[in-house]
């Protein structure tokens with residue numbers, strides 16, 4: 001049984017936060033942010049908007065494209081590090097919002113690689129015949145875990161969601177492979193110290209000492225990201241006996257234009273074969289690849305038969321790739 005992406009969707013907050021507005025919050029400049037990251041603006045969720053809000057809307061759009069009814073969905077995977085609650089899962093809330101009453105639903109924690117991990121799990125459910133229609137969603141509200149006084153991190157991240165519907169298929173237009181990797185030795189280079197069992201939200205020191213916020217060793221993460229994304233992409237090429245020349249489009253995790261450039265250079269891909277939107281959304285973690293995928297799909301950038309490489313890297317560390325014959 002082959003596995004095909006039959007629908008894509010995305011949903012973003014209406015509020016735009018520009019670099020110029022960030023200059024009013026922290027000691028930074030549009031020039032610094034643009035040259036170091038490529039980011040010009042990001043979306044920020046409003047009060048009353050949650051991770052599940054955007055996840056459900058992105059899913060609805062993907063289901064409309066796929067012609068999938070809520071009751072036909074067998075499995076809902078929401079990749080997120082910013083769930084509505086520690087429990088229940090955001091996926092269960094999305095199930096309720098969609099009325100997908102026949103689905104099994106769970107969250108997946110793999111930071112910025114969460115969507116690729118989700119594709120990999122969905123692929124196995126579909127190939128084994130354990131499910132027929134699956135929603136894989138990446139959704140984040142990172143604006144609620146960044147320290148808006150820390151210029152090292154607050155300029156980098158944004159909010160939003162992307163989703164795909166995956167189905168079993170006999171045709172050639174299919175997911176060719178997924179590869180996932182983890183390297184837990186570097187878990188503390190990029191993480192959120194507070195609100196779990198080590199620094200519980202119930203301990204007043206968690207808030208008072210700023211442990212609630214996302215923290216990152218940017219320089220170290222940068223070096224690991226370039227090497228790991230290259231390795232993950234090369235694993236996909238080798239498994240399918242392909243070379244970089246066969247790749248029609250690369251959709252990398254949208255963290256930083258310099259990481260994207262270094263990764264595409266390592267693979268020998270020109271910028272005409274790399275899709276980016278990080279200038280408009282910043283790093284939306286698990287949502288970044290499915291948002292970009294939906295934009296590339298709706299803009300007609302993806303032609304039938306195009307070999308699409310998606311590659312991610314994130315906290316954990318986690319990394320991975322997915323190769324699709326579109």
Ligand code: ACO
Pocket residue numbers: 027028029032033036037111112151152153155190216218219221222225255256259283285313314315
């Ligand atoms: N505005 C102005 N100056 C800043 C800002 C800012 N927003 N942020 C940092 N600086 C300063 C630093 O304080 C430092 O000043 P100093 O030299 O006086 O100490 C100087 O700029 C250089 O800082 P570096 O950290 O060395 O800058 P670098 O060129 O490495 O860029 C960045 C920092 C953008 C964070 C980069 O390291 C990076 O992109 N790393 C990867 C991070 C990433 O993409 N993470 C996500 C991937 S995984 C995931 O998505 C979960």
